Amino acid sequence: MRNDKTIPRIAIGALTLIMSGAAYAEPVEVQWWHAMNGVNGERVEELAKKFNESNDQYRVVAVNKGNYDEVINSTIAAYRAKRPPHIVQIYERGFMTMLLSDAIVPVQDLMDKTGHKVDWSDFIKPVAGFYSYKGKLAAMPFNSSSPILFYNKDQFQKAGFDKPAETWGEFDKQLYAIKKSGAAECGTALATDYHWSLIENYSAINDQPYATKANGYNGLDTEFVYNKTLVVPQVARLKKWLDDGVLQIAGQGFSPEQLFTSGKCATYFASTAAHSGIERNSKIAWSATFLPWEEGVQPKNSTIGGAALWVIKGHKPEEEKAIAAFFDYLAKPETQLWWHKATGYVPLTNKAYEMAKFEGYYKESPTREIAIQQLNRGTPTDNSLGFHFGNFTQSMFAQREEVEALFAGKKDAQQAMDDAVKRGNEVLRQYERLNKGKY
Secondary structure: OOOHHHHHHHHHHHHHHHHHHHHHHOEEEEEEEOOOOOOHHHHHHHHHHHHHHOOOOOOOOOOEEOHHHHHHHHHHHHHOOOOOOOEEEEHHHHHHHHHOOOOOEHHHHHHHHHOOOOOHHOHHHHHHHHHHOOOEEOOOEEEEEEEEEEHHHHHHHHHHOOOOEEEEEHHHHHHHHHHHHHHOOOOEEEEEHHHHHHHHHHHHHOOOOOEEHHHOOOOOOEEEOOOOOOOOHHHHHHHHHHHHOOOOEEEOOOOHHHHOOOOOEEEEEEEEEHHHHHHHOOOEEEEEEEOEOOOEEEEEEEEOOEEEEEEEEOHHHHHHHHHHEEEEEEHOOHHHHHHHHHHOOOEEEEHHHHHHHHHOOOHHHHHHHHHHHHHOOOOOOOOOOOOOOOOHHHHHHHHHHHHHHHOOOOOOOOHHHHHHHHHHHHHHHHHHHHOOOOO
């Protein structure tokens, strides 16, 4: 006859096995494809590790997939093959492509669905505004930046200046004086992404229209118009600098950043995220300041660069919970403060910014605050909100080719910008036809 006392023992044993299995269950894993390399690539790995160590339910695997263009191309291919990653880092130029792709889960919807209460109103407005559509965040802001002006303090002082001038006209005179005095071999190094700092942000800060329809925010039928603005004399200025040896283009084994950090060039227009590389590799006495503006202009805010994290649809509910938990971790002020200090990218929330100020961080590292102040300067206008253009990378490459034709002496500034606008508008019309009724 069976001993009834064995029943509780069997039940307890089974429960113990179940509990043991739950305790040692593998965490839910999600794949995060990104484009960060070098110092900031190391920081991405560290960020994923910090999140993984903060919990035993979820695990984020960060995978570098090359540069930004390679990430977006890999994502498209993986989505078509029905094997997409869970999270992808897409640069700001890909905003419209991702938004209208029908392949994403809007981040604010995901967080609401999974019960995470994120204070979206605390996100810095120029950043949140850029990645929002119809009042909701479509993507999770991640590595947001803005260009600033780095300069060699010793070379400016040797030429008789304390720091770069605020206006382009006076700054122009300084660069010629620095070269003439022999303080530096060249005045400025041309950054690889000069179109961002010296054309796009130039337009925003000087409140110049880059395109109609509030730079694309108000419709896909936007048209480029920067060939009718101060951009034309701006690129003519760059051509003159190049001809006069004031501007130097990287080559012969040097990157633009190395032209600056080696002491060859006195200034460098670059993302605030360049801090990490400059701090690590520079042996010069350097500082940084705001981008210049034209005489008589009340400068507006600069616009963001960098990238955001997009959620690709079609994954399991438990994987969506893992993504949401990671994003909740990213949004915490403590995480934002660490990321800001470790990389030079701007903190995404006002709470993180206030924490940095309370700690006295900007007294120790004043140049880390410049991009934040520049982004928050004044009230944004239709010209300084940012740029929402379909296939923006294609129209940007067309613009760069026309600027290169200008630099080579094949076209003058007006013809180069006219042709850039014409080619860019062809890209916009193609995108509008393909996405009619979606925006």
